[in-house]
Amino acid sequence: MTTTKTEEARRLAADIDNEMNVRRMTALAHEAARQLCTLADEVDRLTTENEAQDWEPLPSTEREELTARAAFFEEAFGSAVEEQSRLRTENEALRARKDGAYLERNQVVAALSKCFPSVRTRTAIEGWSEDWHGCVYIELPTGQVSWHFHDSQEYLFDHLPQQRIEWDGHDTPEKYRRLAAIDATMKVKL
Secondary structure, eight states, X not given: OHHHHHHHXXXXXXXXXXXXXXXXXXXXXXXXXXXHHHHHHHHHHHHHHHHHTTOOOOOHHHHHHHHHHHHHHHHXXXXXXXXXXXXXXXXXXXXXXXXXXXXXXXXXXXXXXXXXXEEEEEOOOTTSOGGGOEEEEEEETTEEEEEEEOGGGGGXXXXXXXXXXXXXXXXXXXXXXXXXXXXXXXXXXX
């Protein structure tokens, strides 16, 4: 069980890193777009000033420099948009894998809840979004265990009564110790 939890933690950390990369690339794309607009405004301003005041045309070196800078930022913006799109696609694939893993786990939890006294309830945890407040409590012969689930998977637990229950304070390692401590003599007779 520890290896599975470690792998799950690594996958979740990778999801968070990927989401941070998408945000960073979005910020870079916005900055490149802002700089591109600033350059375009500067070229327009200089052109307007030049026409209004009958100045000499911009020296070719300045024009070439501004054109080169604009091309650089346009290319950087394009690259940032492409990278953002790639990261967003990768992030969606990782999210789908994570959601699939939660679905598999919750199917096993739902089956376990049919073998031992169980209820479902809503349990608010600080920092968690409200759509993750669903929780299944199962009373094993070795003690209470619980798992949170996403609202989209509540249908897996429709067979359980909705009821408030007191959490006994178990943490994740204790939950899996209690689960592992079930032995053959504690099997539910079907």
